[in-house]
Amino acid sequence: MTTATTPPAVPDDEARRRPAAGTALLSAVGGQNLSLIGALAAVLTVFGLLNDHYLSLTNMQVIAEAATITGLLAVVQTVVIICGGLDISVGSQAGVASVVSAMAFTSTGSNAFAGMAAAVAVGLLVGVLNGAVIVYGRVNPTIATLAGLAAYKGLAQLLSDGRAQGYVLNDAVFVFLGRGRIAGLPVMVWILVAVALAVHVLLTRTDIGRNIYAVGGNDTAARLAGIDINKYLVSVYALIGAVAAVAGILLTARTGSGQPTSGSEGLELKAITAAALGGCALKGGKGTVGGTLLAVALLGALENGLTGQGINSFWQNVAQGALLVVAVVVQQRRTGERAVGLPA
């Protein structure tokens, strides 16, 4: 999962011999990411020692699969955070999509593609609505999507009457999404890889991505440099809507039915946590898909390990909070930046 976007670390002397390439590479991995890699290695080692099967291929797949839905949302959360916004409604959006996909599937006489198309269409619509409220209603992104968190949850519940909808595991397509494998890797994980790669390329290789960083870095400057901020913001929220819909479809495929809230509630915090831990500055203009994915992997590996050890959920909460702090403190110590004012 992480290897797709993060080039492996290069041995020291190699890097030193080719300084230009070395620096570029280091900045590609990112000082930020190095400590995440360290933390991930530590987690893998500790649990690997505690349990023989932790490092097995199967368990790695389990971790990856469990992290997929959060991962998808974290990737798009990264984009919107870079852009200077935030989307607290991603979980609710996924819930809407899950319900819509199952209901459209059922009402079209078990047509999986109709179900998915309906979910993505609704996702895009919801995303554009979010963007429009922010851009044209001039509502701060945090508040707008806080409102969305409630409103879209309500929408999902109203559509479904609060019940799980339909049953999709008779359908080959949904079964393939939920349980299939390609080249030994779960289909879900492939989807995450594809989305992450696409977003990574978008952010780093295209002018669109550059402009997204610019908008988040200094919106006045971006506007004066000729970037149509409004267009960008609406598009980014539409992208979130679409990817959240994909997450919702996967939720349906995994659980077998459309779930209005179960399985999607709370995903916003997980996604934001991953993005922030992965190095996104919540003030905008900074962040990478690679860092976010590393953070997703770290949190996933930790949760899996703790569960495998039979640690109860109370200790898991404490451990997760503590790890989050430690990872960031280490990160900050490493970058050694001057401590002025509030840490970003």
Place this chain on the structure above:
Amino acid sequence: MTTATTPPAVPDDEARRRPAAGTALLSAVGGQNLSLIGALAAVLTVFGLLNDHYLSLTNMQVIAEAATITGLLAVVQTVVIICGGLDISVGSQAGVASVVSAMAFTSTGSNAFAGMAAAVAVGLLVGVLNGAVIVYGRVNPTIATLAGLAAYKGLAQLLSDGRAQGYVLNDAVFVFLGRGRIAGLPVMVWILVAVALAVHVLLTRTDIGRNIYAVGGNDTAARLAGIDINKYLVSVYALIGAVAAVAGILLTARTGSGQPTSGSEGLELKAITAAALGGCALKGGKGTVGGTLLAVALLGALENGLTGQGINSFWQNVAQGALLVVAVVVQQRRTGERAVGLPA
């Protein structure tokens, strides 16, 4: 960001001629607050017409009492947001305090004051810890308190083994807190009034308060002016810890026992919503206690009214989300600021 470079249009010569008096009055009520007052009036009128009992004194008291715990947390959230920070762990802190108050009460042989003192002490400790992690660990406030959200919840669960603790309704002091009245108003509401007033005076009438605005508005300026930012931040988080502890104690008094998560989970979002709706800029440096309290009242009145009409929770979610957006859009239309970049 946009306001920093673009002065708002001065409407007419009138405003320019009497800048002091006019501006002062408007800024006392606050352009922000006017639309909240409007929204509140609208909500009260609509539900008052729909239901005879809605505007009764009893129901107003019910609304006030129901909003007290959120209100307390929203007031201190306002302070930390003005200061440029954020505290997502307030709910978990209240949970810890609730459990601690009940357990200390029980283990000291039903000494209510011991229970409360223990809770406040733990609250202060937790607050200082938050502040220290942010200031000395250089962890971004959002991440630090996200970590706290998990960790303190885990702590409350560990302390209580995940169950409600103790029983305090045999004790006169706790019963007084939970059910007593002074001059016809619930004691809880008096506590909120006292805390809000104290914080309001602190923010507007003391140099400490003004320095808090400076730290949040521009931390470099504050630092260069010799303000000890670190001291301020740690103190603000300690204040949050203490007030969250009071909220936790009230939670215990109201529910009759120490609740690790029930009643406190999710309060962080409510508190932040209220602060943001009340006019706090999440970038710091801006906000008032009055605005936040108005927002708390608005949200409380709305929730009570919707429930009274028998609107189910699904529709309530939609309605709350929609109202939040509408209130802010109206607010923004009113201030008529030039729409450049992201709305703050």
Place this chain on the structure above:
Amino acid sequence: MSRARRATPHSRPPAGRPDPGAGARVEGLTKRFGAVQALSDVTLDLPGGRVTALMGENGAGKSTLLKILTGDHRPTGGRVLLDGRPVDLRSPADARAAGIRIIPQEPEIVPHVPVAENVYVGSLPRRAGRRLDRAELRRRIVADLDRLGFADVLEPDLLGSQLTAAQRQLVEIMRALTGGSAARVIAFDEPTSSLSEHEVDALFALIGRLREQGVAVVYVSHRMQEIFRLADRIAVLRDGALVGVRDAGTTTEHELVRLMVGRDLSTVFVRRPVVTDRVVLDVRGLTTDRVRGIDLRVHAGEVVGLAGLIGAGRSELALALAGDLPVRSGSVTLDGKPLPSGRPGAVIRAGLGLAPEERKAQALFLHRTVRDNISVAVLERLRRFRFVRRAAERDLAQEYTDRLRVRTPSVEHEVRKLSGGNQQKVVLARWLARRPKVLILDEPTRGIDVGAKAEIYRIVADLAEQGVALLVISSELPELLGLADRIVVLQNGRTTGELSRAEATEEAVLALAMAEDISTSDPGASS
């Protein structure tokens, strides 16, 4: 320390000189930022009762020295002495307590509080119980505004976010000169870069008084005239090292430039007029919230200067042309085609570029690289199927950083790590690289060193020769006089006159800029 006196426009009464050794001294000061050596082994006396000017190219280390002096940066090596005793400056609070103040290069303003609180931030007047003393605050700000001569340009109730660049600068100046314990050392880091003559005069009078009170004044500027008007001694930094201290009375501009740049450099600039009669930019009756009825034509190859005092509306006019401010009435055409309003992107694509005045707030992406900052407005030309051609991008950035001599380890360096002047060059590079038909430069040489200034003038001349229509806003009159074919003067949002190159003198421009009762004499003229 030199005892030689020199003739100055300001006569100095022979005030009682403070003891020798009074003032500040830095010894062996060294500062590294990663691989960048910002200061190396600088030893310099900053005696009380003297103005020590600090000069050097952009990135020479001037701001860094001042930041160490005020506890903002900790030195990698060396120490600071005050009145002969070493002081440990761990934070700006320490430095303030020791009586060291700075007016930083980039004003730091608290946006949502009024001017009064902005000025006294950190030392607000208070009564018992830490209650804010509002009456005293009011009294103090009024008195200080009066005392410092800023009363007519700075309204105490304005919020920080409403201030113009110049007003922000004034707030910073007031911060350093008021409140707290008596100042022993005051450092000005390019305080006049966004001020006009009027405020500059007030400021210099102030500095004169500080000197008489025995304060050690450190003054950083790239403006030779100011240096000679103000300084007693001139210290020159090059590449982080002190290359010489000269007595202001005996040195020459020529010598200073050679010290700074390491070679001879002609700072005299003569431009060859290449004006055509093809109107490129045609503005008629343009009215916004603060400018009214502006008529303006700029021809291909013409450089039109915009002059005026603080708040005259020059920047507002520029932003309105760039599509960033709502236009109430009037029309603007570019090459005969109407210019869209309200959308800077469309305006840029139509061929008009604006390098805005406030680099930090309006132009720079501080956490992005030099390359990103330059290419942001040119990406449309640098992409193939929306993929950025990175080699072409790097070449472009390299070309312009070379031409403008941006002092940066590489184009991949983060812009926030550059010195102020170098950041300004990056902003200019962006718009030069864009090659628009009409280029508006708002205070283009703010904080730029002598050598680079000459280069910028040459580029402006080149652009004019290529037929670009240029509109230059500058508060530095000599610059405008040297550059512009024609000068349009604004006052209070209206044009008060136009001077051809031949007519334009400092006196003539100032007369139009300060012309009284223009607005009161015909009140009904505005829309």
Place this chain on the structure above:
Amino acid sequence: STGQESVSGAPSVAPVDGRISITYLQKQGDQEYFVGEAAGAKSKAAELGVDLKVVNLGNDANKTVSEVQSAIARKTNGVIVVVPDPAVGPQVVQTARDARIALLTSDDQVCATGPDPAKCAKSDLVPRIGFSGAQMGGEVGRRAADEYRKAGWNAADTRIVSAWKQDVTVCGDRVRAAKEAFDAVVPGVRVIDVATDNTPTGAQDKVAATVTANPGVKHWVVWGCNDENVQGGVTALQNAGVGPEDIDGVGLGAYLACKDWSGGRPSGMKAALFINGRDVGALAVQTMYDRLKNNKEMPAEAFASTTMVDAATWKSAGVTCN
């Protein structure tokens, strides 16, 4: 007021003439079971001509108190409550008594004098309609044991996954009862407690982690706090390559289990306890109505029926699967 001077002893609620208004306060009102309960209550209320307001309390003990007060302020005649936590019970009882309104609980027990219904004197328990958590858990455990014996597994090769949200008190009661019932029939099978968030995906992820951490196990028994936990667990096992014949999942609720069975394929979900929320809601409203209209004493406890259903019987038992 000190808050002390409340009426004690038995509440004196006068019968109501005129239109009756009842407020139904439910914990976790967005969960499928409680949605059904609300629907049952509403249709019964419509039938009886009663005003009914249903309020979702989430998991919020504090909101419970607020909503009781709020209902009183709206002059409701009776409150039916499913408390998020039994510890808030005494406060609810006290508030209702002060206002002299009738109080009935559904699903979870409430004690008038202390936080723990288990330690409560019989006379202090508030009348209740519902299911007994212990009884439900017991049925689940017994059915799981039956399946275990039928399959002929042995303790060494078998593990039990017990999945629930560990800070929900009633969940703990259910799984504990299931374990006791199971042990009573087949002792000695090891139980692995899995902490979940009571959602299918949460359970699936956690159980998947548990399975890989315990690779030698051949057969798995799965139970949990609700259908979500069991269905998620069974799915995780099947995804990990455990065949349906090696899984003994017994659900609680049957609303997700039925979806597995509707596919017609063999499933690790062997059975599920069908608890019909609609019946509970309707019965609760009826009981309250009788009390308010006819002054009929409320029974101390009334249980709606539960049925153990499986792939063969669920349709005939009346489980509706949407």
